[in-house]
Amino acid sequence: MTVTAVKVQFNRHFKEINQSQKRYRVLKGSAGSGKSVNIAQDFIIKLSDERYKGANLLCVRKVNETNRNSTYAELTGAINKIYGARAEEFWEIRQSPLTLRSRVTGNEVIFRGVNDARDREKLKSITFAHGKLTWIWIEEATELQESDVDILDDRLRGELDNPNLYYQITFTFNPVSATHWIKRKYFDIVNPDILTHHSTYLQNRFIDKAYHRRMMLRKEQDPEGYEVYGLGNWGEIGGVILKNYKVMEFDTSFHMFDSKHYAQDFGFNHANAILEVGVKDGDFYVCDEIYVHEKDTSEIIEIANRRGLDKYLTMYCDSAEPDRIQMWNNAGYRAVAVEKEPGSVQAQIDYLKQRMIYIHPNCVNTIKEIQQWSWKKDKKTGLYLDEPVTVFDDAMAALRYSTEPLRKPELNWSSERPRGW
Template structure:
């Protein structure tokens, strides 16, 4: 077995007694991004499974499939410690479980607030609740009494969101904690191996948006929730249907700003929301966002790889020196992008991307946000930058009185802007005064009230035309 160096705070996952001198029942690790909480917990769980035969449940509120779980992370730790098939063979990995030669077992499932599923877990000795800030009160009330074997433990890890989140109310909301609790705050500064790529993002937020920096990186609560723009959204792992009509939107970075690509589709649930299949439906009431690419200070010649990963044509049209994974379909689907950088759009087109500028004008931001708010937005957990922005995007406030204004704040909106652009075609098609007809892949449309001169101001390429030709119904 290979010994792995862990942060100093990892000791709190080993001590047998809590500050109240009782055997540890709850180990709570909370704080901002970059502290290494998940990796450290995974290592400690593997160590526990080696020492004793443990039945370990790795859970979160929603887990649609095994790939949305921490299973891949646990497997990586096992490989790193040379305990898997390419090492000592102590652990055997199957499609749904991980088993140890001493009888230890890792199981992965979602809680979903369902008592019947949770109450079948009473034989487990150790539980890791990931992203615990999103766990419902009903799930907590069902889980805690179910895990009742002698010396059983529950480990909670999360980045704080709101003071009233159930897990935060349980461990930080009053003067008394549950018996046997250890609550440890973990920050990026506590991680001696804090990656340089995250350091760039953190410095960007520190300089441009101190409020976001304090929440995302320092683990502070989101304050003034009444000023938030988006309320109808949820983080939920899902698999898109085969016939999903993907829409892509891009926002360009300026200097140290992030360059962003986002992928989404419109649909609805076949049955109970979040517990049934997804149906792709252009008239659906849900917007599913399943992937994002994001980099601060992305050079223009790095952008194709950021969006699409490696170019599989030969000769390659771009290089991928940073090994970006890209987003599937980015090199072939139409992308609607911020029109403020025509030179970047031209650069991407020359490398084979089907990319068009968004049409801006008076009220276009407000219209785009209103259209986004007309959906229940479902965000895949991998879209962590969009999650940050949906939490923090807010209405502007008067800096003297603190009064909330009827004006959108121009921060925490890079991925949201890309999402607006992605839905531009669907938004315009939904307008009652929209008139359009198809000519193959092109759509001709006319919107009353827009004079030729107005169109010229909004979109120089249109010149004196009142009709816009595009592929808005893709």
């Protein structure tokens, strides 16, 4: 029962990484350089291979729940590409708890976080039906503390029965800060156990043209962000605007909140972002997102209909595009324009800074944006200005609009479920 990996293709620049059995494979790179897809494909092929019987993979993110939309999604994506309609014959894919098991080798994949003491304690009691923990993939590794990685590193010890097996930790990340411990620990030293790697979206032959255009825009408008997310160089994402947020799982049902509404920032080349925001005791809960590129309003409305957005909730929208607002209204949504006044951007940001912002792990694009949304820097003086950068800020614009009903109580808004809904 062998199926060859005919349907997956690889980017050549990861060849050495995929062949390496060094203890540490450390992949830094720009956004979109192909790191995550590559590592997922590499692991699925190896875990399916009889030669590596007894290998088991642990996938780690800082917040465990974010595994579902990242490592787990990439790995199941790779399984589906390789095996197509026969995926379930070869892999057991479980949702709760998230686990993958090769039916050929018995090798398993599990998922964990390192967000608190309980998470860390759980790392100590990991066992598998066959073999030991051999491989660890730390995705978005810059989110972790050095001590988290030390705990993980400690888990990879002892003799292995199968001579083909080896211990390995794989790191994937964008190099957000030149003072980050990962640079010191793995890049600033020469050590035979470490293989470091650098990649950019320019080397990824699968990336689309629109992505290139967005990156060029970023290069112009946000040179610091481009250095890190476009070129994958150690940089400094200074002047980050919002730090008062927490990614965590929570119940997104209507009754959990004092009120709920949507906020939308229109876009075509830029993303069109819609956030579903709950408010409880004055704090913001980003429950869900729709985040799409190069889609017409009618297509986005279709997506919203399919996703079952509630039509009785008010949707605060960018006032610059009344035609689009009209289309949403015609489709039965309660879309209203957010009036812009001088200083409103700063006022909205001030408002956001005074609350906690909880973000559901499903909102992957909101999470990505909030981590890097920063103040513009004056080219001459090097000082931060009182204006945010205007790229990769679409979910953030929607988040700003979502403050309107709270910032301006005179809007007299209500998110009560009308009779009959």
